[in-house]
Amino acid sequence: MIICKSADEIRLMQKAGVLVAEVFLQLEKILRPGVTTGYLDRIAEDLIVKKGAHPAFKGYVGRISSRAFPASICVSINEEVVHGIPGKRTIRDGDLVSIDVGVKLNGFYGDAARSYRIGNISKIADRLYGATLDALNASIDKCETGNRLSDISHAIESRACQDGFSVVRDFVGHGIGKKMHEDPQVLNYGLPGQGPMLKKGMVLAIEPMLNIGNSDVEVLDDLWTVVTVDRKYSCHFEDTVAITESGPLVLTRL
Numbered sequence: 001m002i003i004c005k006s007a008d009e010i011r012l013m014q015k016a017g018v019l020v021a022e023v024f025l026q027l028e029k030i031l032r033p034g035v036t037t038g039y040l041d042r043i044a045e046d047l048i049v050k051k052g053a054h055p056a057f058k059g060y061v062g063r064i065s066s067r068a069f070p071a072s073i074c075v076s077i078n079e080e081v082v083h084g085i086p087g088k089r090t091i092r093d094g095d096l097v098s099i100d101v102g103v104k105l106n107g108f109y110g111d112a113a114r115s116y117r118i119g120n121i122s123k124i125a126d127r128l129y130g131a132t133l134d135a136l137n138a139s140i141d142k143c144e145t146g147n148r149l150s151d152i153s154h155a156i157e158s159r160a161c162q163d164g165f166s167v168v169r170d171f172v173g174h175g176i177g178k179k180m181h182e183d184p185q186v187l188n189y190g191l192p193g194q195g196p197m198l199k200k201g202m203v204l205a206i207e208p209m210l211n212i213g214n215s216d217v218e219v220l221d222d223l224w225t226v227v228t229v230d231r232k233y234s235c236h237f238e239d240t241v242a243i244t245e246s247g248p249l250v251l252t253r254l
Ligand code: MG
Pocket: 111, 112, 173, 174, 205, 207, 238
């Protein structure tokens, strides 16, 4: 069941979204070669807790893993798609780093991911980055009342195909609100014009994951980190978007 949010609830969700955006601002200041992913996690967690929020991923038990997620953010590098666990790994020149931040504030969740090009990255990785960001923006443009859910999905897949990239099919975006994962699932592929009609008050976390190689992914022995089977680079962006009468309202951007 898709839970539509009132204008007041969307205002509360925007507070959670703004905090997510502020965490990214903070991380961008320290993200450089030599920094460990564990340090990024500590900085993010400190800010989230200081603002009276709760890091949504910490302790999360997902549908694919019986192991509670041990950190506050996900940091997924290069061939890692999503759910990378921060720790001792050091960011290096040439890395494509995806960071996923989720918070719970005033009973509502905010969820977003950004990818970052560290130093001199390869041409193809740079193109992948641009295509993934474009795909997110194209899909947000579809968040208009009267469109259908799969118009979002189709916009993502179309942009990926334009550059010959594939989209991850095993992981999807989602409704979001008082729970981090609500209905509906937001696929990153599909024909347009299908699924539920988009309505005022729906809030969706849209998260394109594009791969240089094919769409196959697998989970590592840590029971969380998702990597491409061919170990080619993957890129991930995400925003939490509310559908309003006046169009899409991106809650996780400043
Ligand atoms: Mg998400």
